[in-house]
Amino acid sequence: MTDLLLTEPVTLYGSNISYFTGKMENYFRVRGVSYDLRSMQFPAFKKRMAKKVGVMQMPAVILPDGRWMTDTTRMIDWFEQRLPGPGLMPADPLQRFLCLLLEDWADEWWWRPAMHYRWHYAEGARFASWHLAEELLGGVPGPVGLKRLYLQQRQRAGYTTGDGMCADNVVAVEAGVARLLATLQSIFSARPFLFGDRPSLADIGFSGPFFRHLALDPVPLEIIRQQAPAVLEWVARLWNTRLSDCASVWDNGIPEDVFSLLDDIGSGYLPYLCANTEAVADNKRRFDVQLDGVHYRGARCSRYRVWCLQQLRLHFMSMPEAAQEQGRTLLERHGCWESLWRHACLPLLPGQEEELPFRAHNKMLAVHQ
Ligand SMILES: N[C@@H](CCC(=O)N[C@@H](CS)C(=O)NCC(=O)O)C(=O)O
Known part of the structure; x- marks a missing residue:
């Protein structure tokens, strides 16, 4: 693939408190x-983005040539295939697969x-509803209190x-979060990044939930400060690391931890x-699971996560024997x-997500489905 030459900055539309924008x-x-x-800026941006890439979700990237992109996983894959130099994917096939699995999980x-x-x-x-009401809905007429209430209810529902x-x-x-921490x-505490001295796609994946x-x-944040200060250090370290300054490679093999x-x-x-696959196959909108x-x-x-499962399988099968x-x-x-x-046949729609990162068929979760 030809190296991508970016002479101008790309535009990243999103929010500065958003999970996937942060990733x-x-x-x-x-x-x-x-x-x-x-x-x-809502509501205008919603229509504009849906027209360009099929869905409205954060973030959107606009390339200097004017093309719009969506979906962090596919966008990162697209850039990784085109940016010069050793990137975020380990050469070792199993490490690589585990990076993809950890990214998807994150x-x-x-x-x-x-x-x-x-x-x-x-x-x-209080913090997030205020911030988002000001940041995203500033141009919408109406009292800020009402916007905050709307945002809180929307996100909870x-x-x-x-x-x-x-x-x-x-x-x-x-307790699951405490286990992860x-x-x-x-x-x-043992090394700077998940697979060694150099950040990988897995670290970028985990910047989603953490950053x-x-x-x-x-x-x-207070729980992390008290119980997992090394995680807080990693969050800042990743933010302050440039791959071009990292001379070292990943550790060999899969670290036991x-x-x-x-x-x-x-x-x-x-x-x-x-369970999600079964529910989608049964055309359900919701399901219970233990x-x-x-x-x-x-x-x-x-539906998007059925595609995620398929992608994990394809990544696994693309490894040498x-x-x-x-x-x-x-x-x-x-x-x-x-x-x-477990499920030999996945209920994917024809061509589902095949046009990513330039066009999406499904949001990760359709809030108003
Ligand atoms: N798979 C997408 C997920 C993006 C996503 O779901 N972003 C959230 C905000 S961080 C969003 O915009 N959700 C849509 C909504 O709330 O309507 C990606 O990797 O970019």
Whole structure:
């Protein structure tokens, strides 16, 4: 693929407290791509973006040649294939697959707890609703209090209480975050990035839940300060790292402490993807599921996440045979294998998401479906 020559900054439309905008900013900074962050102004931006790429979601990237892009996973993949120099993907096929798996997990699974901490606690909801009302809805006539109420209700109905969170599972969901923090605390006490001295796609993936949410919103930030200061250091380190200054390569093999992340993927995320697949196949809009002892009632169906599961399978199958064998043993040992392949046939729509990053068919979760 020809090297991409960017003589002007790309435009990044989003919000400076948004999960996926924050992920894309971390990517651009680490990769040395200059960008110009602009806030989306509603309602005009919504129509404009939907016309350009098919959906309205944050962020949108506009290339200097005027092309619009969406979906951080596919955008990053697009840039990685075109930007010069060693990038964020390890050469070792199994490390590479694990980076893709961790990125997907960070995008899709940690979204709900991150939204929970922001919108469940009054402190978080006060901060975020004020910020978003001013930043995104400043041009909409009406009192700011009403806008804040609207935003709070929309986000809860779409992503927390409307996506399987309830009074009964708050403690267990927060315990899952504490488990993640404990593992990451021990990883980042041992080395600067997930796979060694150099950031990889997995670090960029985890900047989604951490940079603009868990390490920003008041309640989880205090938990991280007290319980996982090495994670806070990693958040700032990633933000302040340029890949071009990193001489070193990733460590060889898979660091042992990454295995407990795989255990969690095997007991929570992959079974969730299976339950979502079944619900989409049955044309449901919501489903109940018990994962790792946590009961989610009325979780939202996601066509996009059926595609995510398919992508994980394709990434696995694209590895050379020896790496697949090694990968299978590893995934079996950590409870990830059976659920990765449980449903032979995935209910994808014809051509689903094939035009990404220039056109999307589905939002990650359609709030008003
Ligand atoms: N898969 C997409 C997900 C983007 C996404 O869901 N962004 C959120 C905000 S951080 C959003 O815009 N949601 C749409 C909405 O709330 O209507 C990506 O990687 O870019």
